[in-house]
Amino acid sequence: MQDPITNAKRAAGEKAASFIRPGMIVGLGTGSTAYWAIQKIGALVKDGLDIQAIATSEASAALARELKIPLTTFAETQRLDIDIDGADEVSENLDVIKGGGGALLREKIVAYHSKQLIIIADEHKYVPTLGRFPLAVEVIPFGWEATGSKLQSLGCRPLLRAKGEEIFITDNGNYIIDCSFGTIKEPQLINDALHNIPGVVETGLFVQMADKVVLGYEDGTTEVREK
Numbered sequence: 001m002q003d004p005i006t007n008a009k010r011a012a013g014e015k016a017a018s019f020i021r022p023g024m025i026v027g028l029g030t031g032s033t034a035y036w037a038i039q040k041i042g043a044l045v046k047d048g049l050d051i052q053a054i055a056t057s058e059a060s061a062a063l064a065r066e067l068k069i070p071l072t073t074f075a076e077t078q079r080l081d082i083d084i085d086g087a088d089e090v091s092e093n094l095d096v097i098k099g100g101g102g103a104l105l106r107e108k109i110v111a112y113h114s115k116q117l118i119i120i121a122d123e124h125k126y127v128p129t130l131g132r133f134p135l136a137v138e139v140i141p142f143g144w145e146a147t148g149s150k151l152q153s154l155g156c157r158p159l160l161r162a163k164g165e166e167i168f169i170t171d172n173g174n175y176i177i178d179c180s181f182g183t184i185k186e187p188q189l190i191n192d193a194l195h196n197i198p199g200v201v202e203t204g205l206f207v208q209m210a211d212k213v214v215l216g217y218e219d220g221t222t223e224v225r226e227k
């Protein structure tokens, strides 16, 4: 038997996969919720669904290969039809914090070039206002200490992400600074301010990018919220 949170994640992932149609180019998200969407997509492909996918991380690409989901690249296509990805927090107006898994840069690139972004999340990630979860900011390693100080001057408590004793390195060779802002009332303003700092590559704020949010509940039901 699955634990209730896994139930919720699985329900959201599988529901989102039902929006995929034959011939689509599909973005594969990253994380433990996206895992269930990718599993379902793998099962659909096994049953004959003809799609191609672009993965948002090396981990998701490896899973896709295991499941024999055909992968493509931006060299072949610059437009995706649908992107299914997880979230750390989703607000009532569908703004999203991502990056808990450290894949935010590729996730944002894939989301930006997708006609439709479907965010999948368990019910506990749905919040009135963003900010309880620290905001991941991907930074260039050169000068990260100075970049971190600038982040602090914007009003956050910055913490360099570690993996055990080592600094966490993203798939792109960068660092992540997790920024605790507290309540984020104006996500677009924060996102713009962060992007003004040299050394900041991308932030985990996905402001008004989600077209649909599929919430999974512990009892295995789902709810779709749209703009």
Ligand SMILES: O=C(CO)[C@H](O)[C@H](O)COP(=O)(O)O
Residues within 6 Å of the ligand: 029, 030, 031, 032, 033, 034, 085, 086, 087, 088, 097, 098, 099, 100, 101, 102, 103, 104, 107
């Ligand atoms: O943004 C992400 C990775 O960069 C993930 O989608 C996010 O952290 C949610 O992960 P999970 O589904 O495991 O809770």
